[in-house]
Amino acid sequence: MSAPSCLNPKACCTSGLIAALLSFAATPVFSDGHAPALGAGATVSAPAMPGRLLASNCFQCHATNGVGGFDRLAGLGANEIMEEMLEKRAKSKAKIMSVHALGYSREQLEQLSAYLASVRTNAARPSSR
Amino acid sequence: MNREYLNRRHFLSLCLAGGAMLLPPLLRGDDDNNGDGSNVNFALAQTGITNRKVVVVGGGMAGATVAKYLRLWGGSGLEVTLVEKDPAYVSNIMSNLVLSGGRTLSSLNYSHASLTSKYGVQVRNGTVVAIDAQARTLTLADGTSLPYDRLVLAPGIRFDDAYGLTQADYESAFPHAWHAGPQTQTLRDQITAMQSGDTFVMTIPAKPYRCPPGPYERACLVADYLKTSGKSGCKVVVLDENPAIQAEPHNFNLAFTQTHAGIIDYRPGVSGIKVDKTTRAVSFTQGGAQQALTAKVINVIPPQRAGTVVDLAGANNSGGGRWAGVDVLSYASTAVPNIHIIGDASATTQPKAGHVANQEAKVCADAIVRAFLGQQPDPAPVTNSACYSPITNSTASWLTVVYQYDGNSKTMVPSGAGVVEAASISSKNFSQMNTWFNTLMADSFA
Numbered sequence: 001m002s003a004p005s006c007l008n009p010k011a012c013c014t015s016g017l018i019a020a021l022l023s024f025a026a027t028p029v030f031s032d033g034h035a036p037a038l039g040a041g042a043t044v045s046a047p048a049m050p051g052r053l054l055a056s057n058c059f060q061c062h063a064t065n066g067v068g069g070f071d072r073l074a075g076l077g078a079n080e081i082m083e084e085m086l087e088k089r090a091k092s093k094a095k096i097m098s099v100h101a102l103g104y105s106r107e108q109l110e111q112l113s114a115y116l117a118s119v120r121t122n123a124a125r126p127s128s129r
Numbered sequence: 130m131n132r133e134y135l136n137r138r139h140f141l142s143l144c145l146a147g148g149a150m151l152l153p154p155l156l157r158g159d160d161d162n163n164g165d166g167s168n169v170n171f172a173l174a175q176t177g178i179t180n181r182k183v184v185v186v187g188g189g190m191a192g193a194t195v196a197k198y199l200r201l202w203g204g205s206g207l208e209v210t211l212v213e214k215d216p217a218y219v220s221n222i223m224s225n226l227v228l229s230g231g232r233t234l235s236s237l238n239y240s241h242a243s244l245t246s247k248y249g250v251q252v253r254n255g256t257v258v259a260i261d262a263q264a265r266t267l268t269l270a271d272g273t274s275l276p277y278d279r280l281v282l283a284p285g286i287r288f289d290d291a292y293g294l295t296q297a298d299y300e301s302a303f304p305h306a307w308h309a310g311p312q313t314q315t316l317r318d319q320i321t322a323m324q325s326g327d328t329f330v331m332t333i334p335a336k337p338y339r340c341p342p343g344p345y346e347r348a349c350l351v352a353d354y355l356k357t358s359g360k361s362g363c364k365v366v367v368l369d370e371n372p373a374i375q376a377e378p379h380n381f382n383l384a385f386t387q388t389h390a391g392i393i394d395y396r397p398g399v400s401g402i403k404v405d406k407t408t409r410a411v412s413f414t415q416g417g418a419q420q421a422l423t424a425k426v427i428n429v430i431p432p433q434r435a436g437t438v439v440d441l442a443g444a445n446n447s448g449g450g451r452w453a454g455v456d457v458l459s460y461a462s463t464a465v466p467n468i469h470i471i472g473d474a475s476a477t478t479q480p481k482a483g484h485v486a487n488q489e490a491k492v493c494a495d496a497i498v499r500a501f502l503g504q505q506p507d508p509a510p511v512t513n514s515a516c517y518s519p520i521t522n523s524t525a526s527w528l529t530v531v532y533q534y535d536g537n538s539k540t541m542v543p544s545g546a547g548v549v550e551a552a553s554i555s556s557k558n559f560s561q562m563n564t565w566f567n568t569l570m571a572d573s574f575a
Contacts (some may be wrong), residue, residue: 096529102545
């Protein structure tokens, strides 16, 4: 689906649900680009890369290695994250993510996106969902 | 990715087919929908580092985070010992909500157990009594000697005797409650004992102090409690040594003049504060005029300085001996080799706050790992602050800023949009505040 991803679940999940109700589309249910939560005991690994320290600025709100919090970032593609950040830059400055997107150079955003995309998980999703 | 989405799609279709609307948290509009990462295991990096020892002193926001990330990024051959005097950390963040009855003190306890079980950090309960920077050892009160290759000090702050009050006063009838714990409960009890028409006086020290928005947040929450608990005619007088509100000026001004109008009396530019313990009179000078008022509750937030271990190390070389001067590329002391100081105890251009301390810890951990690999620190580190402040028991504001390293001044400077505060005070911010807090604490302690 080409719809933009969203870092604010409240604003976007309704449209995701409507999309799901309207059609069992061949595209992901979540137009907002969320990856599902990781289950207990999942093991996450990531290589040392230039973007690691930059990306760690995301972890206070998106959890260590980007595995949760406001939105799970780990597992998203580097292009998805990059696109999202560039879109946030163009929006109102009085949003936390807009301020953050504007706070980094484009090269820094590319490095941190590549790092988040490199995070790997080797355990199953939560079984209860 | 594909499998993840398929699973979720399959789940949703099952729900719809069965008519069950047990929607996953994401669809309930719950912000805390992705977990905080505390139940996830993280593999330690394989770096080839062996037999290197780092001792971390202080298990708060900065100390816990640096211990975790030294192991996560340095690997199993980087031995980390965390020395902490208390059995658990009590979060200062959110502790103002204890004063207004919005949270319990026990909900703010964070143990260091996950640092050991998930990352292999060795936690030592103890107090440092000596540091030998030449021999690179520190000594604990029980006589134990701990050798180190690098020492990270994260002791937070301690408080001056000030305005006629001593440490013994703070611990009894005049709690500052600026370090969450027993004093928080004492102050809460004093506030709940207030009756209609009583006055609460708070004093704010000249900057720098821990948590720039914190005092203003506290004034708002005390006012909110007094208003909603039916105590009429109460006043919250704020005596600020600073010339103006130090954080989120627009929203706190709005809170003082509208949300809590008639209760909060904010007085900037105050000097010469003096507390008479017997008469409960607070005298001060404002605009050249000497004034005095008496109060049922006197909440002095005293001037602050780095924890004693910084003095012990001889690293208190900034701010007239109050703080530790550091190189913000690595948080290495500018006074003593092989010692790093992170969090509130260090002197930087960044606010003294838990979220920032967490990021300083990551920059420090990265620099130490690089040093053990024979590399220089990242020459262009970035840090950030993001902080939500409750205005009432159900609404909040926030501020955020990204800092980039400036090679000319060798300091961290706000970049992009600069320091930005929330466009409005809202209940949505309050809800997001809980996601922020839970995730920040898990990134630091789990």
